[in-house]
Amino acid sequence: MSLPFDNLYRHGFVRAALCAPVMALAHPAANARASIDMARGAAAQGARLVLFPEMGLCGYSIEDLLLQTTLLDAVEAGLATIAEASRDIPALLILGAPLRQGPGVFNCAVAIQGGHILAAIPKTYLPNYREFYEKRQIAPAMTATADEITIAGQTVPFGTDIILPAEDNPDAVVHIEICEDLWTPIPPSSRGALAGATILCNLSGSPVTVGKAEDRRALADAQSRSTISAYLYTAAGMGESTTDLAWDGQLSAFEYGELLGEGARFSDEAEMLVVDIDVEKLAQERRRIGSFRDAGLGEDLAFRRIPFRLDPPGGPLPLKREIARFPYVPARPEKLDQDCYETWNIQVTGLMTRLRSTGLKKLVIGVSGGLDSTQALIVAARTMDRLGLPRSNIIGVTLPGFATSDGTKTSAWALMRGLGVDAREVDIKPLATQLLKDLNHPYSEGHNQYDVTFENVQAGLRTDYLFRLANHSGGLVVGTGDLSELALGWCTYGVGDHMSHYNVNASLPKTLIQHMIRWVIGAGIYDADVGATLEAILGTEISPELVPPGADGVIQSTQAIIGPYELQDFHLFQTLRWGFSPGKVAFLAQSAWGDAARGAWPRGIEGADRHAYDLPTIKHWLRIFLRRFFGQSQFKRSAVPNAPKISSGGSLSPRGDWRAPSDGLADAWLEALEREVPDV
CATH class of the missing domain: 3.60.110.10 (Carbon-nitrogen hydrolase)
Incomplete structure (x- = not known):
């Protein structure tokens, strides 16, 4: 049947x-x-x-x-x-x-x-x-x-x-x-x-x-x-x-x-x-x-x-059990607190160990005013406290480009000053303009061609500068990219945000980073001024800020391109942790995020009831996830820097939970999605 x-x-x-x-x-x-x-x-x-x-x-x-x-x-x-x-x-x-x-x-x-x-x-x-x-x-x-x-x-x-x-x-x-x-x-x-x-x-x-x-x-x-x-x-x-x-x-x-x-x-x-x-x-x-x-x-x-038969009923039969909307983020407050405590200390002790093993005393980190670099910077500050070193041994650099907003730059500076790090600013626009000109890119001739080259020139220059600064100052470049970005390939390969000497965030999905920052605020690890800055960063639109706003003033939105992180993190967990088929992932997503589930989550997680997704929307974003995860991004994951594994939800290090060919195809998963999941 x-x-x-x-x-x-x-x-x-x-x-x-x-x-x-x-x-x-x-x-x-x-x-x-x-x-x-x-x-x-x-x-x-x-x-x-x-x-x-x-x-x-x-x-x-x-x-x-x-x-x-x-x-x-x-x-x-x-x-x-x-x-x-x-x-x-x-x-x-x-x-x-x-x-x-x-x-x-x-x-x-x-x-x-x-x-x-x-x-x-x-x-x-x-x-x-x-x-x-x-x-x-x-x-x-x-x-x-x-x-x-x-x-x-x-x-x-x-x-x-x-x-x-x-x-x-x-x-x-x-x-x-x-x-x-x-x-x-x-x-x-x-x-x-x-x-x-x-x-x-x-x-x-x-x-x-x-x-x-x-x-x-x-x-x-x-x-x-x-x-x-x-x-x-x-x-x-x-x-x-x-x-x-x-x-x-x-x-x-x-x-x-x-x-x-x-x-x-x-x-x-x-x-x-x-x-x-x-x-x-x-x-x-x-x-x-x-x-x-x-x-x-x-x-x-x-x-x-001794065999028996299930002979299940033939009509609709939705799940009675709750499916966690945020599988990386526990719903029970006491469990969330424990997980955040352990995550925080895994990140801090991992970075401490790497510094001790290298004999280095300084850290270099690019600070954008966004979620990921914020989490990496507050981890770095705590690491210096634990090692008994001054926070001024952290060189924080904000590197504004063609689309950097006043809001994120202000947040970056407020955070660096509040934490007492060696704060610096380097405007990459002149060098980026010269590089685009050397590439004969149309932007250098006054044409607004915001293509991948335009974006990656900026991302590459930022990372290149951080590595050379680390060489010059005797420091270690701290990576900021997260698990969600690695899953979707949303990072610039090689000399870009893909690379660092050690990445404290590589096993943290975006949804967990948001809660980590909230946990740091609630735990009072830093003073009230830093807490206020962290609150402001949590309210900032997630954007790579590589393309200037359009005529309508709308900024470049990461989630409009690759999908809502809350949903893509859900897809990632079910795929990476359990290896489920696209049909089952979509069924679970509908059970967790569909309209019928909206009222079932008075769970104390901020944003848990904010959105609902119907099955066609889930299928659309799952298609993008499958294409990017299985067909486009493995070559980046095959060459990631060292980073500590955080949760049983898995990491994407080729030395850890996930090993796959860089030239693999996504066709089997995409075909299964069309076969297993209805359009309405």
Whole structure:
């Protein structure tokens, strides 16, 4: 079935529902009915994986009732009822139940779909300490006498060596473990993940004590990180016996360390948490990380594969999960503060180390009054403070050209004076005019031909001067160009802003630099006058200032040419960090930046709700991004100066995250864009 563009299943997502019904203690028939109702509700929302708690058919806390024939017969009857009802519930249902096999009763997870009981997975590790006495009634998985079990007349696979792959999405593979299994040094789900499972499910009956919820979160989070998986956790809730314990019904879902969602705890009603899992992202990441593959060497990964089908709904199905508009900039204020602190210190300590290693005491930097040179200059000033050197050892030079505005030049001078650096100005127009004349460029004859030569003559002269000044003064040229510019090739190659002795900004995208400057202001690192200058710079239009304003007074705008940085940084992150196809990048961009997402971001990020982009606009700018990133700019990235990597979002150094041929073509990505993304 061909799915529409705005259906999440088309783009490698799977919707799952984690359920915590109100328990009818020791009443399997009632619990079966409640489970069916919740499963129908989940499937109606597009969920194709529905997970219930441990012993959900009868209750975890019924103790010796687990050895009563009447109870066990009723559990099987309840499973038969659910299996029959599942014929018209298009989802894989995973329920907890005690089952008889050989001489034991096993605590099991039972997978059901389309009228069939697909498999039963017994609990591997049984807690038998403190408040737990599970071994009194339950047999551990390793004591099973066969690898099959008969449930309600159906003979099905039985054991811990089972994973469930989706026939219609090879990246969606389910592994199931039960409660205590996660609390062990090597959880069964670790082997399941190495065998290919991307969605790890935990049916839990865990009672609650103070602080235990955070322990569960930490374990689920860590397991999702180490196994590069989604980890879904369901705990028993209302209705369990409170003879000696209490229950909170915790529902948590993590995807490779990202919290997808949590349900309400201590609810007196049934709770459901619906999450969208990016199984394609998980599979992509595993392909990149060779140590994940190596971890399976020598392991017995001979799992039985019991297939199921997702059969996603055919109409539009937008994402429920929030997609960060600014993937390089955390939305939570406390996380943003931490990231800015670390970014700042990576930049500063990187530059300190380079100065110490060279034995140089001076820095040379071109100061334009724009964002990038501002960030580089305030980093340089802090570096000198840390090294115990005077800030006057920084030679800051503003180099006005044919289009330099009074505003940016004023900001450059105010910043240099405020920081106490050795501030200088060199007018490059006379030398640029002579060079254009030597090139027989029409501008020298009075014609306003503002072509790439006109622009690059200015950019080249600025960098040439800075290098010669560094030679003359015994200094090191600090680069200012950022990650966004490297991605789009928006820099003058060689003797231009592409080159320096050391570039502190090369791994910072434009959107993060804006927030770094705001963070420096808020942290009070410099005095109020410098802070005011930084505020003024943040409000300045982003422009290379290489072409004079037109007759209408409109200045040269970078973003009008190469696209809005907020959107292009989004495209960069999804392409560089995850390797997504153009269709998926566009889908995610629409989910984050479309009109429907506008009201979903009261997140404290300045500008987060400023714009919305429709799909044709996203496609237009993504086309430009793909053409420039894959087809035009790699030769510049193949020859970049040293710079510290900043974030897991990646760098573009050929010695680091990104290695590609300089003569590569963008055709495959551009063709995929036209094929995968509709025009309306």
